[in-house]
Amino acid sequence: MCSIIGYYGDGLAAPILVKGLKRMEYRGYDSVGVATETGNEISVKKGVGKVSEVNNALHLDAMLGNVGIGHTRWATHGNVTDANAHPHPSSSGKIAIVHNGIIDNYGELKSDLEKRGYVFKSQTDSEVIANLLQFNFDEVHDIKSAMMRTVSKLKGHYAFVAMFQNGTLAAARYHEPLIVGIGKNGYFMSSDVLGFIEKTDDAIYLDNGELVVLDQVGIHIFNFEGIPVKHQITKVSKEFADVYKGDYAHFTLKEISEQPETVIQAGEKSKAAIDSVTDVLKHAKNIYITGSGTSYNAALVAKYLWQKYAKIKAEPIISSEVFFAPDTIEPNSILVAVSQSGESADVLEAVNIAKKSNSKILAIVNTLTSSLAQESSLVIGMNCGPEIGVAATKSFTAQLSIIYKITEKLCDGCIKLDSRKISESIAKILEDHSKIKEIAKELREISDIYILGRGVHYPIAAESALKLKELTYIHAEGIPGGELKHGPLALMDSSVYVIIINPNDFTYNDTLTSAREIKARGAKIIGISDKPSDVYDHWIEIPAIDEALYPLIEIIPIQLLAYYAAIEKDTDPDYPRNLAKSVTVK
Ligand code: G6P
Helix, strand or coil: CCEEEEEEECCCHHHHHHHHHHHCHHHCCCEEEEEEEECCEEEEEEEECCHHHHHHHHCHHHCCCCEEEEEEECCCCCCCCCCCCCCEECCCCCEEEEEEEEECCHHHHHHHHHHCCCCCCCCCCCHHHHHHHHHHHHHHCCHHHHHHHHHHHCCEEEEEEEEECCCCEEEEEEECCCEEEECCCEEEEECCHHHCCCCCCEEEECCCCEEEEEECCEEEEEECCCCECCCCCEECCHHHHCCCCCCCCCHHHHHHHCHHHHHHHCCHHHHHHHHHHHHHHHCCCCEEEEECHHHHHHHHHHHHHHHHHHCCCCEEEEHHHHCCCHHHCCCCCEEEEEECCCCCHHHHHHHHHHHHCCCEEEEEECCCCCHHHHHCCEEEECCCCCCCCCCCCHHHHHHHHHHHHHHHHHCCCCCCCCHHHHHHHHHHHHHCCHHHHHHHHHHHHCCEEEEEECCCHHHHHHHHHHHHHHHHCCEEEEEEHHHHHHCHHHHCCCCCEEEEECCCCCCHHHHHHHHHHHHCCCCEEEEEECCCCCCCCEEEECCCCCHHHCHHHHHHHHHHHHHHHHHHCCCCCCCCCCCCCCCCCC
């Protein structure tokens, strides 16, 4: 999603803003812009492309001024054009804003302002904030009151930072993240601590419904009714600063390669929370487990494991579906919410709905300062470090590791998660990429790929399809093995590739039979297994491990395959088109 950033201090604002935007580019990235203030004048530069491209073309970082705002956009309202990029100045150019979120009632606000003579230059919902704020400021001549009047009219989810002609910054948060950074020589306002972590690790996490005014006197925080609010300063973990690719060509490859360590670290700092969660689950009447994208696939694995090994039922629900079937969640239940970012709007909405019916929220989350962590009564930290590549990789295996740890406790040790052994097995798969690179070349021209798995391997097939879609733009579909004959078999011919997830466990023989049925129709077979077979055109070997634990390792070769196929297709694996790492709008 979009990132917003503001700086007010002694340094030159533009280079600081551009650097901050680069670090947050993972949130959204179709266009970029910066506005600064010098001598009571606001200048704006913006354009379509990545931060470095737009910066090279427009020299954003050479803009003058000690106050500024910046933005990376992921289009929701209006095409990807220079005019729709942020910052948006008001009609008079005396205020400029950057915005993350959606203003639901922008249509009526816009026509009202147009009637009053305000001119709109973009198709965005965001521009209405600039003009509404200008209208209110011209009425009351006071920044705080103008902000209060403005937020009282806005409907939707938003965080925005406004820069006034006199160099004052003002910001508001309502269901989109906004964090204040307090540096020695300046203040920051940013969607993510990554926006300012190089400059300071002192942060204030604003709550929903709060306003900030930053001027020569200092920083003032109010609620939407104008009452001053006091906040603790939080020390942000320095590990967030570790967002460089190092020697890796892409963040995605770096993050795939970190998994031998991250599966060990997962949940390590949350041992007490894992115990408490297990206890709560053992005594719960109804358990639901929710997430979006990859996190939902991890939720599906939890359903299989808890049912099979602990005889505990958990109903998985796709977070974005909860709103449309809110009664699915019985009152006084437990909702386990899984999310890397802890900021996915769909997950937060599901949590909100569950809380209204008095359910307890348990979170498995990577970002411990996120909205989800704040909304939950028990929080297990994935502890896998920042994940920048849009396609989730190390966060998925961290989620699975935690789910396994909970399973182990739920079933009183009937399965054992030997993290060291898992780590070694993953390291073994990662040792040599050459075979996977060769197979990736064959995927360059294909348009359809299917992934088959039975039982607990079906969620891994679904996650594999998601990785292939996100990174290669090839149509990919995960199929529960037995469903093949109920439809998908009609699609099998020599143009198709099928990945068979077939470790040597109780699903092995049935899945091998499916592979033979597919092969008979001419499709090419890639087998992921610890056991070779003549049916595979390509065999990707995984180490033999305890049969309960295969899901933790069998996804690794498919992550690599998706990565290398993206390289073959010359797509950007870190920033797939049209996608964002953290989808903070509905
Ligand atoms: C977006 C990302 C996916 C991710 C999903 C859930 O759609 O592109 O990669 O799996 O959000 O994100 P979360 O942070 O809630 O796990």
